[in-house]
Amino acid sequence: MRRLALLALVGVVAAGVLFLGPPAAAQTKKFELVATRKTLVVDEGVVWRAFTFNGRVPGPLLVVEEGDEVEITVRNVDTITHGLSIHAANTQTSLVVGNIPAGQSRTLRFRADFPGVYMYHCAPGGHGILAHTMGGMFGMVVVEPKRTKYRLEEELGRAPDLRVYVVQHEVYASGKDFSDGRALYVMFNGYNFRYVNQPIPARPGDYVRFYYLNVGPNLVGSFHAVGAVWEYAYAGGNPSNVTRGLQTTIAAPTDSWVIEWRVPAEGPFLLVTHAFGTQAMKGAVGVLSANKDAPRVGAVRPEGPNLPLPARPKRVVDPFGVGSSDLDVPVRTRPGDAVFVRMVGNSYWPKVLEVPLGTRVTWVNEDVFDLLEGERTGMHNVTALRGPTRLASPLLKHADRFTFQASRTGEYEYICAIHPYMRARLRVYRPGAQELARP
Numbered sequence: 001m002r003r004l005a006l007l008a009l010v011g012v013v014a015a016g017v018l019f020l021g022p023p024a025a026a027q028t029k030k031f032e033l034v035a036t037r038k039t040l041v042v043d044e045g046v047v048w049r050a051f052t053f054n055g056r057v058p059g060p061l062l063v064v065e066e067g068d069e070v071e072i073t074v075r076n077v078d079t080i081t082h083g084l085s086i087h088a089a090n091t092q093t094s095l096v097v098g099n100i101p102a103g104q105s106r107t108l109r110f111r112a113d114f115p116g117v118y119m120y121h122c123a124p125g126g127h128g129i130l131a132h133t134m135g136g137m138f139g140m141v142v143v144e145p146k147r148t149k150y151r152l153e154e155e156l157g158r159a160p161d162l163r164v165y166v167v168q169h170e171v172y173a174s175g176k177d178f179s180d181g182r183a184l185y186v187m188f189n190g191y192n193f194r195y196v197n198q199p200i201p202a203r204p205g206d207y208v209r210f211y212y213l214n215v216g217p218n219l220v221g222s223f224h225a226v227g228a229v230w231e232y233a234y235a236g237g238n239p240s241n242v243t244r245g246l247q248t249t250i251a252a253p254t255d256s257w258v259i260e261w262r263v264p265a266e267g268p269f270l271l272v273t274h275a276f277g278t279q280a281m282k283g284a285v286g287v288l289s290a291n292k293d294a295p296r297v298g299a300v301r302p303e304g305p306n307l308p309l310p311a312r313p314k315r316v317v318d319p320f321g322v323g324s325s326d327l328d329v330p331v332r333t334r335p336g337d338a339v340f341v342r343m344v345g346n347s348y349w350p351k352v353l354e355v356p357l358g359t360r361v362t363w364v365n366e367d368v369f370d371l372l373e374g375e376r377t378g379m380h381n382v383t384a385l386r387g388p389t390r391l392a393s394p395l396l397k398h399a400d401r402f403t404f405q406a407s408r409t410g411e412y413e414y415i416c417a418i419h420p421y422m423r424a425r426l427r428v429y430r431p432g433a434q435e436l437a438r439p
């Protein structure tokens, strides 16, 4: 009898354990990411022809809790293939949301098992992942911890007064600059000196939590506040990875941190990446302005600002096509020059080339990833949309070349038929006495 009772009790306990197995309060959080291209304002009078999620760079902030079921639908409303890679998922997401053809949607489901701060980015597959991420398709995922608290929250017994989500990212003027690691701009949350123009308000004594993510795609960030020491910092944003008393948090591309800090006094605190010349000077500076009467904003979100386009931009940044002439400076060659156009990072270099009549122009594909097809390949060609003669090359794999002799004057506008956003110009001019008299 007693034995039966014991067995019954074991049964009840086992059933209880089984019943309690999954986290009791797990819920499904749903998000939609829309892949689309859009021209964005990134500085006063400066526009950037970007690849985006939801028309912003960075794309939407996705916040879930540890243990949540997450459902993300990627809707591709563009005319080229896109996809998604989401680093918060401990599963091969590309099998579900990689390589989504134009006009189609896919839905990914996963459980957010690891708390922290993560990157997501476009992933059409292969070479396209690199190009589209540079193009602007990225954002931040935060998995808030449920089992463990961050230290300062535990010590103070309260949630942060202010959450600041910072995505550090680069903007490139061309695929060649991307390949060479020469960023035109480096910014926090989609705009040069965004928080210098609009300082982040806080009060002395405020408990501030930063969620800092460096999406790169190339540079190593070094996040610092002038006049501050980070009290606690957590590598990857996971509360298990606690460090104490840091001047900077070092983040390689896609690295992240959660930082806890109390505002020690009134005054402006400069937020910078401490790589001064290559990053801070190019846009990655902000201000947290502490004042006892400051408004309480609760959170500063990382989505890029959605600003009206200027009627007459002073600069157009077009990484894959032809931007304004201060960036994509026409390169003029002279009779007898050896003339090459590189195809690299899904753009041509130089993008605007002027050659004298009779010149032999050679295109060389520098993109190494020449596997797969469509957006997923780094194979390219030359296809003239218009021009004084036919200009069309076969498909070029890595280090393949194609030579064309300019036999008539005029301007060609050409694209890569596989990546039609790759655009460039070739102008053929009749050399004057000056060019012909070259020593």
Ligand SMILES: [Cu+2]
Pocket (backbone or CB within 6 Å): 035, 051, 081, 082, 083, 122, 123, 124, 132, 137
């Ligand atoms: Cu994409």
